[in-house]
Amino acid sequence: MPLAVVLILLVVGSLLFHLLSPWTFTELASNWGMVDFTVDVTLYVTGFVFVVVNLFMAYCVIKFRYRKGARATYEPENKKLETWLTGLTAVGVAAMLTPGLFVWAKFVDVPEEAHVVEAIGQQWHWTFRMPGADGKLGEVDAERISNDNPFGMDPDDPNGQDDILVYNPEVHVPIDKPVKFLLRSKDVLHDFAVAQFRVKMDLVPGMNTFLWLTPTQEGRFEILCEELCGIGHHTMRGAVVVDSAGDYDTWLANQPTYSALNAKPAGNAGIGAAQYAICASCHGQQGEGNVAMNAPKIAGQSSWYLKRQIMNYKKGLRGTNPADTFGQQMTGMVAMLADEQAVDNVVAHIRTFPDNPVEQTSQGGNPMAGAKQYSVCAYCHGKDGMGVQALNAPRVAGMSDWYLERQLRYFRDEVRGSHLQDYYGFQMGLMGQSLYDEQAMKDLIAYINTL
Numbered sequence: 001m002p003l004a005v006v007l008i009l010l011v012v013g014s015l016l017f018h019l020l021s022p023w024t025f026t027e028l029a030s031n032w033g034m035v036d037f038t039v040d041v042t043l044y045v046t047g048f049v050f051v052v053v054n055l056f057m058a059y060c061v062i063k064f065r066y067r068k069g070a071r072a073t074y075e076p077e078n079k080k081l082e083t084w085l086t087g088l089t090a091v092g093v094a095a096m097l098t099p100g101l102f103v104w105a106k107f108v109d110v111p112e113e114a115h116v117v118e119a120i121g122q123q124w125h126w127t128f129r130m131p132g133a134d135g136k137l138g139e140v141d142a143e144r145i146s147n148d149n150p151f152g153m154d155p156d157d158p159n160g161q162d163d164i165l166v167y168n169p170e171v172h173v174p175i176d177k178p179v180k181f182l183l184r185s186k187d188v189l190h191d192f193a194v195a196q197f198r199v200k201m202d203l204v205p206g207m208n209t210f211l212w213l214t215p216t217q218e219g220r221f222e223i224l225c226e227e228l229c230g231i232g233h234h235t236m237r238g239a240v241v242v243d244s245a246g247d248y249d250t251w252l253a254n255q256p257t258y259s260a261l262n263a264k265p266a267g268n269a270g271i272g273a274a275q276y277a278i279c280a281s282c283h284g285q286q287g288e289g290n291v292a293m294n295a296p297k298i299a300g301q302s303s304w305y306l307k308r309q310i311m312n313y314k315k316g317l318r319g320t321n322p323a324d325t326f327g328q329q330m331t332g333m334v335a336m337l338a339d340e341q342a343v344d345n346v347v348a349h350i351r352t353f354p355d356n357p358v359e360q361t362s363q364g365g366n367p368m369a370g371a372k373q374y375s376v377c378a379y380c381h382g383k384d385g386m387g388v389q390a391l392n393a394p395r396v397a398g399m400s401d402w403y404l405e406r407q408l409r410y411f412r413d414e415v416r417g418s419h420l421q422d423y424y425g426f427q428m429g430l431m432g433q434s435l436y437d438e439q440a441m442k443d444l445i446a447y448i449n450t451l
């Protein structure tokens, strides 16, 4: 009897959970209502069978439970019952499979006018490429991928010159126009999935896969990697922003082409020296940092990182959190750098500074305990803590330890990495969650100080 009660409670509980829980489909934002229909049919068929089978079991347990002297009747064949069961099962299975065939036929039949966006996955972020005015994507090759050529572009391919390169996990698409996402992985299996679009597809190294959809709602939709791809898998996020046609054109006009990126002059350290004067008052003449001014050491920091952070300040991705008073100071200062070229110049000047050791101020940490924690950080920041550009992880070894400690705290308290578009800050926030008790932080800093 207890078993029968459990079975009945299981059915009632499951139905209540389904009807009352907040975990339902996200709102549909694409043309793929067919996918929802298919899922609904599967749910109704399997749900009906689940309820009927379990209640039938409970009924049997009660009705045919042990009674003294009762005898079972033996009935090996029941043609009528078998016909019904086989027929109903066939109808149910067919109902679940048939809509999927129609969905798949449509899924592989990409509208000819679909505009193409290549989404490139790597541990653990997304980048995007779109054909330029010629409508053709240039050749790419994994062998050419490097820090200077993260897309693996062929410099001699004329089709690639006007390709639009988006080195950022956020891409825009226009509303109500079919878009075909070409999918390419640089390293391991990933999966491109936006819940609101209902379609998803794996990225397989050495293969090009695709999916297509027509976005039907403006807004910002999160991309999740839905294939386990290593320690940072859960942090591999991005966004597809669906724009009105006008907003999309504005966004597109601001994205660089491959040839424009190549033609951009390198930073000029000489010009940068004059612009650095304002930075020097806090960060020091040689970028050595000044704890009294809350200015970290910048000498020896990776140039790509310095540039990204200054640009983040300029774009309001950093230094806009009201709790980040030092960041707000920095926002005022970077406003003096007129444009990207000025930023490049200053960064080029910073690169000329000698990388002298800094005074270590952090106390109370156990480097042995910190070593264990750092093994997680090492996946991105490198075993030697010198940073890995391809993983968007800056150098941490030999930098101002008081600054590292404060930033860890800022990540924990979501003072840093809280801006919606600060994907790498957000990523660091997720990765660091295991380290955010005070002692763990001190241990970690103590270990980084030994690197």
Ligand code: CUA
Pocket (backbone or CB within 6 Å): 121, 122, 123, 124, 189, 190, 191, 225, 226, 227, 228, 229, 230, 233, 234, 236
């Ligand atoms: Cu990429 Cu999981």
